[in-house]
Amino acid sequence: MEKYINAFTDSLLNTLDYTWRAMTFDVPWYTNFFWGLTAISLLVWLLEIAFPWRKDQSIFRKDFWLDTFYMYFNFFIFAIVISGVYEILGVLFNDLGITAKSFAIIDIASWPMWAQLLVFFIIIDFVQWFTHVLLHRYEFLWQFHKVHHSVKEMGFAAHLRYHWMENIFYKPLKTFGVMILGGFEPEQAYVVHFIAISIGHLNHSNIKITWGPLKYIFNNPVMHLYHHVKALPDGHRHGINFGISLSLWDYIFKTNYVPEDSGTIELGFPGDEEFPKTFWSQITYGFVKPKKKQPSN
Template sequence: MEKYLKIIKDSFTGYFNYLVDEISNPSWTNYFYWLIGLSLLVWVLEILIPWRKNQAVFRKGFWLDSFYILFNFFLFSLVGYNAISNVGVELFNDFLALFGIENLVAIEVQDLPAWSQLLIMFVIADFIQWNVHRQLHRRPWLWKFHKIHHSVKEMGFAAQFRFHFMETIVYKSVQYIPLAMIGFGIQEFFIVHMFAVFIGHLNHANLGWNYGIFGYLLNNPKMHIWHHSKKLPKDRPYGMNYGLSLSIWDYLFGTAYIPKNGKNIELGFEGDENFPEGFGKQLAYPFQHKQTTTQKKFNKIRNHENKTI
């Protein structure tokens, strides 16, 4: 027990010192300034070449999403996620040690060229995220958390960051074992993560891009807008276009859907007019929410279809 308490203490102080160092000592691998730089770059593109020209620069929800950036990528880890995840990793390693297993590395990639390591990590991580994203829509208890992201009514780059902190826990927990089986360095992870953040910025941005033929490989604004559509096709009650960075998974597994230009479609979900708009109320929503008659009916359809899949 003393070991785990020390991990918690070291995690809090370590992450606090990390944040201070990130802000006070800019470098080429500085996540804080890369995030700010990429955000400003995509925001400038939105201002110069907006897809929806009547949408305000400071769109509806802009400041809320900006605070989600601060919370989800910095404050959440300081509040406790970093400590909890470090304890979780240590507990998992101690569990493996009971069976004489020192680590889960099954595939050695350290001797491969750097570019191939980056590509392998990116593809594996994105495929896992695509599957997790599908479950966020298919499982009622996960959908309650994911609703926060879909409460966005006007799309812009910062909308990427409006999500409940439980999504971080779900994504990272599911990713841990597969990625732990492959050895990657911190620098490689940073590069892959920042590229994914950039693609995510563009997907949610007020930009009318689809990348031409490369749109079948990379997710893009004209594809992702349909993922946020309030009105869902009858044959797609869970939604569509689940790709985070890559769109290829949706085309391969039949979840791609771009019926027409989605420039002015209504965004959100059924019943979102009663969804809380404040940060605190949104975080509390999944834990307090009681299903409405409409949601019960929707979940009944989902559960029935789950049994037939």
């Protein structure tokens, strides 16, 4: 038991220490996710201001500050809290004889760095796409994913507006993706993480980008806006356009749908007018049964 307690404590303190050092510029810029996230956010926000797709949408759109808080909460505050739990699970798996190479299909450690990063990017993106599909398909998971779909006006910060339980679902499957690669994460994996953050921010931004012919490979704001459409098209009751960074999975598995590109569609989900509006009520949603409004006399 002491081993697990020490693993939890050490991981918690190490994550807290890293976050503080990142905030105080004591981490190299190319691995500094705190200021990297901040810089990418500011850049995409400036692009939204300079080249707005929906011109009647305010610079400080609806829930702008709530979504901004979600970014730092999910990326850092929750990461600090949960890091110890993940470390305990790692120790437990090791005790059970399950190692990082237990499910290895390929070992990319000896490949050129560009090939490592490319395969790492593709595998992790597919795992995230598959997880995203599950969040829509199963009602228990959808209850948590509703937080992300409660966005009514799209902007860059909506990218990281999601229930903390999604971290619980994504992390193990992403770890499994790494295990498929021989338990190996490329030394320069931070490049992939920053690319994914940038693409995710752009996909949720108020900027009209389609990438031309590359739209069949890379996700884009027009395609992703329809993922958030309130009225789903016939034959797609579980959702459409599940792509994270890559759109090709949707085209392969026939979950793509982009009928037009005006950007004027209504966002949300049926019944979202009753969905909680505050941060605390949203992050407890799925566990606490919402109070029903009393009918007015």
